[in-house]
Amino acid sequence: MESAAAPAPAPAxxxxxxxxRNLPALVAALLLVxxxxxxxxxPFVAPHAPDAVNLARRLLPPGAAGDPLGTDPLGRxxxxxxxxxxxxxxxxxxxxxxxxxxxxxxxGLLAGYFPGAVDDxxxxxxxxxxxxxxxLLALIVVAALGPSVRNLIIVLVLRSWITYGRVVRSQVxxxxxxxxxxxxxxxxxxxxxxxxxxxxxRVAGVAVVVASFNMAEAIVYEAxxxxxxxxxPPPTATWGGMLHDNLLYIATAWxxxxxxxxxxxxxxxxxxxxxxxIRDALDPNLRL
Amino acid sequence: MLVAVSIAVFxxxxxxxxxxxxxxxxxxxxxxxARVRHLLGLDRPLTVQYGIFLAGVxxxxxxxxxxxxxxxxxxxxxxxxxTAELAVTALAVALAVGVPGGVFAALNRGRxxxxxxxxxxxxxxxxxxxxxxxxxxxxxVLDLHWLPAAxxxxxxxxxxxALTLAAFxxxxxxxxxxxxxxxxxxxxxxxxxxxxxxxxxxxxxxHVFRNAALPxxxxxxxxxxxxxxxxxITETIFGWPGVGLLSIDAINHRDYPxxxxxxxxxxxxxxxxxxxxxxxxxxxxPRIRYAGGA
Numbered sequence: 001m002e003s004a005a006a007p008a009p010a011p012a013x014x015x016x017x018x019x020x021r022n023l024p025a026l027v028a029a030l031l032l033v034x035x036x037x038x039x040x041x042x043p044f045v046a047p048h049a050p051d052a053v054n055l056a057r058r059l060l061p062p063g064a065a066g067d068p069l070g071t072d073p074l075g076r077x078x079x080x081x082x083x084x085x086x087x088x089x090x091x092x093x094x095x096x097x098x099x100x101x102x103x104x105x106x107x108g109l110l111a112g113y114f115p116g117a118v119d120d121x122x123x124x125x126x127x128x129x130x131x132x133x134x135x136l137l138a139l140i141v142v143a144a145l146g147p148s149v150r151n152l153i154i155v156l157v158l159r160s161w162i163t164y165g166r167v168v169r170s171q172v173x174x175x176x177x178x179x180x181x182x183x184x185x186x187x188x189x190x191x192x193x194x195x196x197x198x199x200x201x202r203v204a205g206v207a208v209v210v211a212s213f214n215m216a217e218a219i220v221y222e223a224x225x226x227x228x229x230x231x232x233p234p235p236t237a238t239w240g241g242m243l244h245d246n247l248l249y250i251a252t253a254w255x256x257x258x259x260x261x262x263x264x265x266x267x268x269x270x271x272x273x274x275x276x277x278i279r280d281a282l283d284p285n286l287r288l
Numbered sequence: 289m290l291v292a293v294s295i296a297v298f299x300x301x302x303x304x305x306x307x308x309x310x311x312x313x314x315x316x317x318x319x320x321x322a323r324v325r326h327l328l329g330l331d332r333p334l335t336v337q338y339g340i341f342l343a344g345v346x347x348x349x350x351x352x353x354x355x356x357x358x359x360x361x362x363x364x365x366x367x368x369x370x371t372a373e374l375a376v377t378a379l380a381v382a383l384a385v386g387v388p389g390g391v392f393a394a395l396n397r398g399r400x401x402x403x404x405x406x407x408x409x410x411x412x413x414x415x416x417x418x419x420x421x422x423x424x425x426x427x428x429v430l431d432l433h434w435l436p437a438a439x440x441x442x443x444x445x446x447x448x449x450a451l452t453l454a455a456f457x458x459x460x461x462x463x464x465x466x467x468x469x470x471x472x473x474x475x476x477x478x479x480x481x482x483x484x485x486x487x488x489x490x491x492x493x494x495h496v497f498r499n500a501a502l503p504x505x506x507x508x509x510x511x512x513x514x515x516x517x518x519x520x521i522t523e524t525i526f527g528w529p530g531v532g533l534l535s536i537d538a539i540n541h542r543d544y545p546x547x548x549x550x551x552x553x554x555x556x557x558x559x560x561x562x563x564x565x566x567x568x569x570x571x572x573x574p575r576i577r578y579a580g581g582a
Contacts, residue, residue: 133517133554136535140547143539220416224521227418228536243422250422251430258426261419269414276410 025277028270039086046080050237062255070255081237088238089219096156096218104164112172126162142230156218171203205282212275216268239264307542351545360549371530375515377450382458390465412459421452421525449526457511468500509565513558
């Protein structure tokens with residue numbers, strides 16, 4: 001039974017347009033869920049161990065029995081390596097996103113809410129880090145600390161928290177003088193309570209948008225560093241590392257390069273589409 | 289600001305490990321190591337090392353490259369034209385394609401052209417630079433034999449590296465232009481201009497475009513900084529003998545003076561570019577020209 005208060009049904013055309021607008025985001029979300037599932041269950045899904053060398057089966061083209069996407073110059077199964085590579089990419093991207101998001105959001109809340117010294121330090125720090133080409137910085141730091149997943153995440157967090165910090169700060173600055181904050185203050189609420197109960201929920205959406213783009217960025221940087229040979233050390237399977245390892249065979253074994261490249265691009269694409277969609281859903285005028 | 293950058297450069301360069309250990313190698317004795325460290329001045333306190341570095345910077349002397357045994361700054365400056373050629377071409381391509389594309393998409397909002405344009409731009413933003421570089425080598429060099437793969441030379445050599453480098457910035461600039469134009473189109477002064485009977489073409493170029501250009505210019509300045517980061521990857525893939533390749537060399541050799549020279553040069557370029565962008569606002573937007581002060 002339809003209630004009288006229900007809004008009039010939208011014309012079919014408008015409904016179709018609306019559905020089409022949300023379609024890319026839906027596909028992107030499904031793709032990401034699929035990627036995460038494949039990464040988690042990689043040991044059960046992958047036909048071989050990712051670093052199982054089999055020199056008798058080197059450089060087999062896709063479609064070979066047992067190696068659907070072919071094998072690499074060491075006879076390792078490309079499909080298995082792509083699946084296990086997803087683990088590294090999603091781990092580095094996900095952990096960077098969470099840690100940088102936590103640090104950056106807190107820093108942004110504090111800087112926006114308490115103008116003055118905290119604010120100045122945060123912005124200056126950001127200026128300095130941003131005035132450096134990040135890839136150069138990351139190469140130097142990774143060269144110093146030694147390449148590993150943990151060190152990669154440290155470098156990426158050092159760069160990423162600033163973005164959250166700045167975006168959250170600008171939102172908080174706008175909000176500081178808004179009535180509900182003043183009202184809460186007049187009612188005797190403490191700073192911590194105001195920040196957590198009133199300000200945080202209103203900046204959380206923006207932080208989520210940043211998080212989505214940040215995860216994509218972190219994955220690109222991880223892959224780029226691995227591609228330069230300064231990321232996760234071999235024989236661990238990573239998408240960037242596979243391109244690095246197989247570059248010599250670029251003319252003869254396209255499958256060793258195209259499949260990891262496609263996996264990487266799809267995940268980045270999905271994260272960007274999702275980020276766009278969340279942003280537009282929150283506020284189409286938001287510039288991030 | 290510059291003091292902070294110089295400290296950051298100094299600290300970061302020292303993070304990259306001990307060059308003396310690398311020079312002495314596995315066969316050197318502890319005494320060799322100590323002698324090399326003394327020769328390079330690495331046995332002095334860090335504050336003294338920083339003082340020497342800073343005094344040198346103020347005199348335009350960034351020290352000797354440990355690996356090349358030549359002054360570091362001229363080494364960087366010698367590589368700069370190649371990188372500048374690459375980065376400026378890439379930015380020019382990105383602007384030449386991205387800005388008209390963004391305006392076109394905004395004027396056709398919601399139509400098929402706009403939809404396709406945004407889709408391509410999102411894709412362009414999502415393909416990592418090294419993936420695009422490697423795939424374009426596969427397609428245009430190995431498959432079609434249209435272009436040379438590596439090195440520096442005529443426009444054929446510039447083509448792939450510049451386009452690879454431009455793709456991401458182009459997509460970003462295009463999307464920003466589109467948003468910015470859409471934003472401006474909804475302003476009252478645009479409606480007024482239409483209402484008083486101005487020709488659509490005139491409204492778009494005189495009222496919309498000039499106002500929409502500001503955020504795009506800011507972005508273009510920042511993008512040049514980003515391009516300097518992307519250059520490291522692009523130069524590696526295409527063997528382009530610029531600052532990017534030099535910096536990878538320097539890092540691999542733990543060549544502090546050279547790393548410092550690269551990092552400082554790049555930071556200075558970044559600051560100068562953004563200053564130029566700030567000054568250029570005045571030409572586009574008279575309001576800023578007259579405001580002054582702040």
